[in-house]
Amino acid sequence: MKRLLVLGGSRQAAEGLKRLKALGFELVVCDMDKEAPGFEFTTHRILASVYHADQCIPAVLEFHAHTPIDGVMCLACDVPHIVARIAEKLGLPGIPVTSADLTVNKLSMKDRFTESGVPVPPYRAIGSLDDLKAAAADWGRLVIKPTDSRGSKGVSLMDEQGDLAWAYDYALTNSPGGQVMAEKYLSGPQVSTESIVIGGEAITPAMSDRSYEFLDRYAPFIVENGGDMPSSLPDAMKAEIADLVSKGAQALGIDRGIVKGDIVVHEGRAYIIELAARLSGGYFCTHQIPLSTGIDLVEASARTALGEALNPLDWREKYHRPVTTRWLIPECGTIKSFASATDVMASPGVLAFDSWCEIGDEIGGAMNAAASVAMVQATGNDRRQAIENAERALDAFALKVDCV
Incomplete structure (x- = not known):
């Protein structure tokens, strides 16, 4: 064993x-x-x-x-x-330390991608508020982030009219290494990918369309409230994304193991926002991917970590089941009541549900990926019904918050 x-x-x-x-x-x-x-x-x-x-x-x-x-x-x-x-x-067995280090520093990662001809949004290091003002003048709308944080902590979306001083301080405070960067905001669909790299080729059975439907409500924070599989992008674009992930992994020197991608499709072209050398959180690798595709990338990661040789054909999606994930992100306040998990699971189409809140918890509002208090995954006859079932299930949770 x-x-x-x-x-x-x-x-x-x-x-x-x-x-x-x-x-x-x-x-x-x-x-x-x-x-x-x-x-x-x-x-x-x-x-x-x-x-x-x-x-x-x-x-x-x-x-x-x-x-x-x-x-x-x-x-x-x-x-x-x-x-x-x-x-x-x-x-x-494992990837080189130098490769792993690139994946946890967003600025170094993008430098490597640029050197290797892998498309990324325009970006630059920000060493002062004046640097940030100059970037905003050049790009208009831009994303300000720590180079080395996680879970969207310290990340904000701004334009020239926004409070750039606050955005700079917010990113700097959330950077363990005290480094800030900015990148031009590229409009368009965003996709989460998860791949197993075998012999330098990334096999990508999982693409989920990220939901940012409340981007304006949560501004200036960028908070995702779920995702939908399979992706609704055209097959040709999915193939382009899969190829892009392979090129990204190769640029980082990763020839084995898992890579998790954040991709944006802007004006018909795919760009890498980030590429992580790990399995995802957010119940994506553990729940949504196997429920939607029949592929268990957790197992793939384990077998690779133990040095087992994998056959690429074994890790391509077996089917395309519509599965929607939705996160419940309440307004700030004090949690007063909610329904039982049994009530939620009885809702039509629900495949999985989890919550991590208690009566009396103080909720701080939507600032980053840690703002949610519950997660549901649901299916249906098609994508629209899966989304409706997920939203209905969160309604069944009946969370009540006393907002002060």
């Missing part, structure tokens, strides 16, 4: 860990939370923060000294650079 280390045991990782256990892997889960839901499915526990290399790596090395690990991956957490360092230190 292969012993697999998984960094991350959160609620969003639990279903993936459950499936890995069912596949017969001996799991070692690392998480700082003693009550992490993922620990239910593991044989061994390592209590350490996966986001702090100085805590995680020594704890893993100590464990490995008496219980050898055969492979390492992360799940529902953005730590490919730490995964790569563990793999390097233990002599395990």
Whole structure:
């Protein structure tokens, strides 16, 4: 039995860990939370923060000294650079540390893409408010973000008339390394992709149309409230995106493992916003992708991490089932009441539901990806019905918030 280390045991990782256990892997889960839901499915526990290399790596090395690990991956957490360092230190399969580091620094990533001829939105480093004002003058509408944050923390959408001083400070405050960048906002459909890279080629069974229907309501924050699979883009554009993801992975020096893409299609051309060397969070890899396509990229990631050779034909979508994800993002205030999960699951077409709020919780409003309090996934006879079923299910949750 292969012993697999998984960094991350959160609620969003639990279903993936459950499936890995069912596949017969001996799991070692690392998480700082003693009550992490993922620990239910593991044989061994390592209590350490996966986001702090100085805590995680020594704890893993100590464990490995008496219980050898055969492979390492992360799940529902953005730590490919730490995964790569563990793999390097233990002599395990993995991507180069230099490649992993590129994927957790948005500015370095885009520099590499530009050098390699991979299309990205126009961008630049921002070292001062004057730099940001100059970018706004050149581009009009632009996205300001930390170079090294995650979960859309510190990200805002502005134009010349917006509060650029606030946007600069907001990004800078949320950057661990104290670096800010800006990129020109490109209008058009945005797509989430998830791929398994085999022999330098990215196989992309998953493309989800990202929902930003409340972009104006949440402004200046950019908060996604769900996604729809399969993508409604034309087949030719889907093929272009798949090719773009492959080129992006190659530019970063990634010839194996998972890559997760954020893509925008602007005026008939696809651009990479970001490409991460990890599985997604947000119940995308654990729920929506297998429900919509029949493909389990969590398993693909595990087998790659253990050095198994994969056949590309095994990881192409088996079917195209309409599956919609919607996140419930309430107004700020105090949660007063909500219905049971049983009530939500009884709603037509519901495939999965989860919530993580309690009566009395204070909600801060939609600032980033952490603003949601519940998630539902639903299907239907077609895309429209799947969306309607998901929205109806969130209505059935009947969340009541006392807004002050």
